[in-house]
Amino acid sequence: MLRRLSIILTAAILWQFNSSLTLAQSQKPSQADKYPPTPLEIVVPDPLLPPLINKQQLSPDELQTLEVELDKLSETAEAKLQAGDKLAAFDIWNRELRLRRFLGSLAEVQALSRVGAIASNENDRQEIFYITQRLQAIQKQVVSSKNADLEVLRSLGEAYQKVRSPQLALDAYNQVLAIVRQQQDADAEVSTLKKIGELHLSWFDYPKAAASYQELLGLAAAKSDRLLQVSYLQQLAYIYEEGKDYQQSINIQGKLAEIYLSENDQTQLPKLKLAIASNYESLAKENPTLLQEAFKYYQEAYSTAWQLEQYVNASEALQKLITLYRSQGQIDEALQTGQILVETETRAVNFYGIMQAYDQIGQIYLGRKQYPEALTAFQKGLELAQQIKHEEAYFNQQIEKVSKANL
Numbered sequence: 001m002l003r004r005l006s007i008i009l010t011a012a013i014l015w016q017f018n019s020s021l022t023l024a025q026s027q028k029p030s031q032a033d034k035y036p037p038t039p040l041e042i043v044v045p046d047p048l049l050p051p052l053i054n055k056q057q058l059s060p061d062e063l064q065t066l067e068v069e070l071d072k073l074s075e076t077a078e079a080k081l082q083a084g085d086k087l088a089a090f091d092i093w094n095r096e097l098r099l100r101r102f103l104g105s106l107a108e109v110q111a112l113s114r115v116g117a118i119a120s121n122e123n124d125r126q127e128i129f130y131i132t133q134r135l136q137a138i139q140k141q142v143v144s145s146k147n148a149d150l151e152v153l154r155s156l157g158e159a160y161q162k163v164r165s166p167q168l169a170l171d172a173y174n175q176v177l178a179i180v181r182q183q184q185d186a187d188a189e190v191s192t193l194k195k196i197g198e199l200h201l202s203w204f205d206y207p208k209a210a211a212s213y214q215e216l217l218g219l220a221a222a223k224s225d226r227l228l229q230v231s232y233l234q235q236l237a238y239i240y241e242e243g244k245d246y247q248q249s250i251n252i253q254g255k256l257a258e259i260y261l262s263e264n265d266q267t268q269l270p271k272l273k274l275a276i277a278s279n280y281e282s283l284a285k286e287n288p289t290l291l292q293e294a295f296k297y298y299q300e301a302y303s304t305a306w307q308l309e310q311y312v313n314a315s316e317a318l319q320k321l322i323t324l325y326r327s328q329g330q331i332d333e334a335l336q337t338g339q340i341l342v343e344t345e346t347r348a349v350n351f352y353g354i355m356q357a358y359d360q361i362g363q364i365y366l367g368r369k370q371y372p373e374a375l376t377a378f379q380k381g382l383e384l385a386q387q388i389k390h391e392e393a394y395f396n397q398q399i400e401k402v403s404k405a406n407l
Contacts, residue, residue: 113159206243273301311348355384371406
């Protein structure tokens with residue numbers, strides 16, 4: 001009896017083991033289960049769709065009705081998000097996006113772009129992944145067709161930007177660029193190059209941004225369009241400065257100066273010379289011999305601005321010169337420049353600027369332990385501070401400091 005019970009138990013255990021093994025094998029995930037379709041690819045009947053026979057196209061009336069209903073879905077999703085139910089919101093948006101494809105590629109991409117921007121703001125990486133994957137699928141279809149839809153490609157570029165995929169956006173815009181160049185559409189070529197340049201710039205890729213604007217400059221030069229050339233040169237000067245390619249920035253600014261001089265437009269020169277001087281000052285950190293170029297351009301900026309009665313620019317150049325002179329131990333030159341600064345700020349009727357100039361002069365004299373001269377400068381600064389009711393306490397402190405040091 002005991003042996004029979006043992007045999008029965010053993011058989012039961014073996015049957016259970018084999019059943020479990022069979023069940024486990026039957027539940028082993030297939031490739032499809034391992035990589036399930038995204039919510040945007042799930043094919044399920046939807047009450048908003050009429051029964052489709054042989055994948056027939058929706059009629060114009062049906063498309064219009066569907067578009068209205070999808071707009072309502074989007075509003076519902078937005079309300080859910082505002083109420084804090086993010087999961088439900090994106091479930092609804094995903095349903096909307098699945099159905100948007102019935103309205104055509106452009107409508108779908110625009111909807112993906114809109115929801116992608118929301119997903120990016122919410123930092124929903126999974127949703128961003130779904131949307132990016134769908135955008136890539138659409139792009140593949142568009143590019144593989146005989147006549148690629150430029151409007152869809154441009155919208156794809158914008159959508160990729162919304163989901164923060166700059167390289168994919170650039171791929172789309174470069175495909176647009178290749179097509180419009182083939183079509184010899186000059187205006188579209190320029191607008192696309194601008195998009196590409198701006199995109200590189202927004203992601204701080206200064207060398208590639210510069211390359212785009214150099215192409216734009218070449219196109220403007222070919223048409224002898226002076227206004228566009230100036231605009232692109234200004235942008236290039238900024239890009240090279242931001243990318244710390246100061247020599248290239250100086251080269252571009254030199255071209256700008258040539259244009260201004262050729263057209264006898266000197267009003268732009270003071271600011272331009274200030275920028276050139278600043279770039280030379282940056283280069284001088286590695287190559288001190290270039291500091292003389294910085295001095296030269298600051299001086300030219302001052303003299304040109306003075307002649308043009310641009311006293312704000314003249315003051316800025318003088319301020320820079322004072323700092324440079326002091327850094328090089330040229331204190332007498334710094335003091336002389338400080339006196340010129342007082343006169344310049346007086347011409348500009350800039351009481352705050354005059355006050356600051358006297359402060360600089362006072363600090364220089366204080367550093368040289370010329371206390372009477374420092375005291376005089378700080379007292380003049382205090383008079384102005386009292387007039388404009390600003391920094392009176394500061395100048396009183398400086399006067400007290402000098403008086404104690406002079407004991």
